[in-house]
Amino acid sequence: MYLKSGFVSSFLLHITQSELAIKxxxxxxxxxxxxxxxxxxxxxxxxxxxxxxxxxxALSGIAVCGLGHAHPNITKAILEQSKKLVHCSNFFSTSKQDELARKLCEIAKMSEVFFCNSGAEANETAVKIARMYGKKRGLVPPNILVTNDAFHGRTYAAISASSATKVKAGFEPLLDGFLRVPFNDLDAIKMMAKNDKNICAVFVEPIQGEGGIHIPNNDYLKDLRSICSEEGWLLMLDEVQTGNGRTGNYFCYQESDVVPDVVTTSKGLGNGFPIGACLTAGFAKQILKPGSHGSTFGGNPLACAAALATINTIINExxxxxxxxxxxxxxxxxxxxxxxxxxxxxxxxxxxxxxxxxxxxxxxxxxxxxxxxxxxxxxxxxxxxxxxxxxxxxxxxxxxxxxxxxxxxxxxxxx
Ligand SMILES: Cc1ncc(COP(=O)(O)O)c(C=O)c1O
Structure with a gap:
């Protein structure tokens, strides 16, 4: 009966037999x-x-499989770890998680890391850290500066921080507390600093990916760093797409010789095995306390083994x-x-x-x-x-x- 409906017959005109089978x-x-x-x-x-x-x-699963497909080092690491321990909860530490945290912090020149499963979750963590930091400084409500053409993922904080209407339409009300400026425009940021005393952080992609591969001026991150330091804001960089070797340094910000307060990454970190990370340093360190944030699967030994093998291969080769x-x-x-x-x-x-x-x-x-x-x-x-x-x-x-x-x-x- 369903197949006889007018909707279905007009639908049939527009798709091939095999597409119909899939649908x-x-x-x-x-x-x-x-x-x-x-x-x-x-x-x-x-x-x-x-x-x-x-x-x-020429897509790598959207900037994920940086080492290509079925890389023997990653396959071996996943196989070996899966025979030992896949998951045990964050009630316990594991050597793989500790080793990965140490390695990532050493490469990134950051102090600590929270592990999760995706880019959006890493960015949720960053937004939570910024808000906690802002409240500690007496900024109520705390505002985060974000940019036009930004993309930060599909969770509520991430779509609220993102720019494109298509990722937000129909999901309102979104989160408050994001102020938007054009990408690569330091004057706009300085103007915001004058007009809004509740800003606690700037959150940007070092090179915008989904927004259309927008590369800022060479000094953009360096000048952003200076502004953030002067104003007492956190510099938070979304390296979900640009990180893990994608732009020719392990992290894209390393080209500009700056150290941010918060870095998020995911995608290429596990070469296809899902893992995300939010790294902190400076004033962003130790903002999150026991009980204030968590993730059941975040940083499980299997994901960490895949990420360690990925990082070691990126560095050693x-x-x-x-x-x-x-x-x-x-x-x-x-x-x-x-x-x-x-x-x-x-x-x-x-x-x-x-x-x-x-x-x-x-x-x-x-x-x-x-x-x-x-x-x-x-x-x-x-x-x-x-x-x-x-x-x-x-x-x-x-x-x-x-x-x-x-x-x-x-x-x-x-x-
Ligand atoms: C810069 C950036 N941030 C965040 C995300 C979201 O990552 P995920 O899809 O793993 O949640 C993406 C995904 O394309 C991204 O490019």
Missing amino acids: LMNNVMNTYGTRELSISHGSGSWLWDTEDNKYLD NICENARKVGERILMNLRGSLGNISCVKSIRGRGCMIGIEMNRPCKELFSVGLRNNIIINVTSETVIRLLPPLTYTMQESDHLSEVLVKIIKEFDLEK
């Missing part, structure tokens, strides 16, 4: 739209679908340097071949985080990429985003560039 048989809540491919397995920079077609991955080299190669290839193509507005990037901004919406290029056996992403409607594994070879970089150039030239002719 009618799939019980996964449809928050991601129609998935065009079913992925079977991966190795290094390559993914295979269930029909054995091979794709060069000089992966940050490779990310810089292959990123520069891709940028050079693209700039060399697309300089005069009118649909290309700008090509920008750092390390393996690259954006090609088009002069019109280009969402369909994701599917065009699949038909050409490459996996790319389009964010912010008009920006092709490349987040390849940090382990790309020069040949893979050239292959990706060649296919992309062909696709973009064809897109240019379609206008």
